[in-house]
Amino acid sequence: MTPPPHALVIPYPAQGHVIPLLELAHALVDRGFTVTFVNSEFNHHRVLAATTDTTKNGSAGLLDRIRLVAVPDGMEPGEDRNNLVRLTLLMAEHMAPRVEDLISRSHAGTEGADGGPITCMVADYNLGTWALDVARRTRIKSAAVWPASAAVLASLLSIPKLIQDNIIDSKDGSALTEDTFKLSPDMPIMRAAHLAWNCIGDHQGQEALFRYLIGGIRAVEKCDFILCNSFLGAEEATFAQFPKVIPIGPLLTGERRGKAVGHFWRPEDEACISWLNAQPTRSVVYVAFGSFTMFDTRQFQELALGLELCGRPFLWVVRPDLVHGDVHDYPQGFLDRVSASGRGMVVAWSPQQQVLAHPAVACFVSHCGWNSTMEGVRNRVPFLAWPYFADQFVNQVYICDVWKVGLRAQADESGVITKEYIATRVEELMSGASMRDRVEAMKKVALESLKEGGSSHDNFDMFVQAMKA
Structure with a gap:
């Protein structure tokens, strides 16, 4: 044989x-x-x-x-x-x-x-x-x-x-x-x-x-x-x-x-999916920056405060190496406030495909890695495009200028993307019906090709x- x-x-x-x-x-x-x-x-x-x-x-x-x-x-x-x-x-x-x-x-x-x-x-x-x-x-x-x-x-x-x-x-x-x-x-x-x-x-x-x-x-x-x-x-x-x-x-x-999917971190234990199940449809801001992105302390804290300021439920993936084991890298009292309100959830890693496919997820704050870009597109989720390195800047051009399914995250004169800017952009994504229509159309084309x-x-x-x- x-x-x-x-x-x-x-x-x-x-x-x-x-x-x-x-x-x-x-x-x-x-x-x-x-x-x-x-x-x-x-x-x-x-x-x-x-x-x-x-x-x-x-x-x-x-x-x-x-x-x-x-x-x-x-x-x-x-x-x-x-x-x-x-x-x-x-x-x-x-x-x-x-x-x-x-x-x-x-x-x-x-x-x-x-x-x-x-x-x-x-x-x-x-x-x-x-x-x-x-x-x-x-x-x-x-x-x-x-x-x-x-x-x-x-x-x-x-x-x-x-x-x-x-x-x-x-x-x-x-x-x-x-x-x-x-x-x-x-x-x-x-x-x-x-x-x-x-x-x-x-x-x-x-x-x-x-x-x-x-x-x-x-x-x-x-x-x-x-x-x-x-x-x-x-x-x-x-x-x-x-x-x-x-x-x-x-x-x-x-x-x-x-089945093995190639992740380097242990997948989250489904707790974030249970949390998403309790959230209204298209209400959650999903935040994940892949396996390489690093922030300095000021930018990390501005992101945390921006998620609070937007007033929306959020699921934030924070790799253990981002906080160096030191909870004080978060803004003072941030984790306690998130835990007490139940409005946000911070996890070390997530089953991203399941998360993006969940009806509660409304937008994706992303580093624009190609895997994340394709997963967002095929799950009809618009982006706040925040590239870090390598090919991600070209991917941002596709997301924001060619496909028009996301908005740029732009730094101020000091090189920081501020909490106020993050909250404003998230609100724009949440209320952008035409952008949702475009990403829905892209999802259809992507799945038809398969x-x-x-x-x-x-x-x-x-x-x-x-x-x-």
Whole structure:
């Protein structure tokens, strides 16, 4: 009997990448594949710890037909893995040989080669050249997955032209102009300072990272597919300009109850859902800033006071690392007032898909990460768009200027988004009927693309058949 096709799926080692790539792995299993899912050792253990439906076997877990495997990322145990430049440059050296050995052992049928020979690789585009080079050396089919907006991928693929047009520096990609530009007449307006590689912090490795990104352009030209977690109706002009990029989204992250979804924190114990059940329809402000966003104390306190000032029920996700274990980072008496009034709830993490799908939720104060953006859109929730880094500034342009399903959070002259401003913007979102109509229409287009006969559904089926052949 011929074994099923066996896909090796490798995300970039960050939560916003692990979540959609693990959903893609589940979708491959739904279509008859066996999957080996490779995380860095650090993230592998975090995913297992946050998963209740996973059995452990040494350094690997097994979930349905997804085998969870760990490889080292090259960083020391105590190092800061939010230093994305260092992480990106190290993993090519340390992860590549382990992945190649994994494929070779699967072909040889040696110990640890569960699931039969690996027949194809589905690698996060952000891994750069090394993963796709391994696929070529081991002679398996390959696909690069871009888990964010097509417009941001288009900016990466356009680096040579951006250099030629004197928009960015050829050495490190830094901005050479403050003027706006478009990659094509119908694509969103961009700023060089807001291109993803210019928004990841002040790291000494910027020049090396930029060279790494240029190498990634060459690598994807040789893979069989470039898949994108977006949908045609969201970015039609971009897909028309870059026809090799194939939309297969929005991937339905967070909707597989009881299965591994790639979170790094233990999911909330459903207490926030019970709290939402007691709130009126379209009354709650949901506030969540993803896995990377950090605030200074003043901005953190202004946000807390702004939620109080708006007078609306709110559900606020505050990661433990945001408050450093010190409740005094909150405004004085804030937590006591929230607890006494019952009007707000603060949690360490939330089942975000369930929250956004809840009828009580009226708006989403968001960092504009692409997973959160897609989850908000497919649950018809308008945004207060508050980007932090990387691709989130381009996503804000989509939310506020292209789709018109959200409002910008804008800082004052001192660089702070004030409590008064937050309360005013939330009230605008709550009362904006036309914005709700637009996001409802976007939800319909997004979900239609995933149905049989929809563009994303048919694109994914085409990809699956090619990987099986």
